[in-house]
Amino acid sequence: MLSKMFTAIVLVCVTACSPQPREEARQLTLYAASTETRLFASPIGFEFPEGVSLEQMFDRESGTLLIAAEASAVSRAVSVIPPPSEVAACAHVWRHVFVFYGADGAPLGALAYCMECGAVAVLGPEDPGVGLEQLLYDGAALDQIIETHGLIVEPEYAE
Secondary structure, three states, X not given: OHHHHHHHHHHHXXXXXXXXXXXXXXXXXXXXXXXXXXEEEEEEEEOOOOOOOHHHXXXXXXXXXXXXXXXXXXXXXXXXXXXXOOOOOOOXXXXXXXXXXXXXXXXXXXXXXXXXXXXXXXXXXXXXXXXXXXEEEOHHHHHHHHHHOOOOOOOOOOO
């Protein structure tokens, strides 16, 4: 009797606690018109104040130029998923920012990346307008590009 009851409880728990199927992720291709992508890194992180343009924030020549395959991987690294039931808490310290530039050399937009929690944020006109918890990304690809260019930074925190 106890054996059957235990089996029934386990089945209910496994069914209730198992991840439920989610809707398909919607793949984004960010800034497809860009002609170059540059990576910027900061141990204290970047802030994006209202009214300050990417051009004002990032000196194009100081960023690390990515090769075409890396730029393509960053451009395709983000998908939008339905909102989760729980959201992880993080201050989102954007220590790495990939800036996409157009043929005229002006920034088209950017992808900010928090290595602490793995969140990404799309900056500029191609922002999909969803919460950060809905952006699924290829962290392995972003981490590999950052590591390849030696731009892993040790976090610095204000005291």
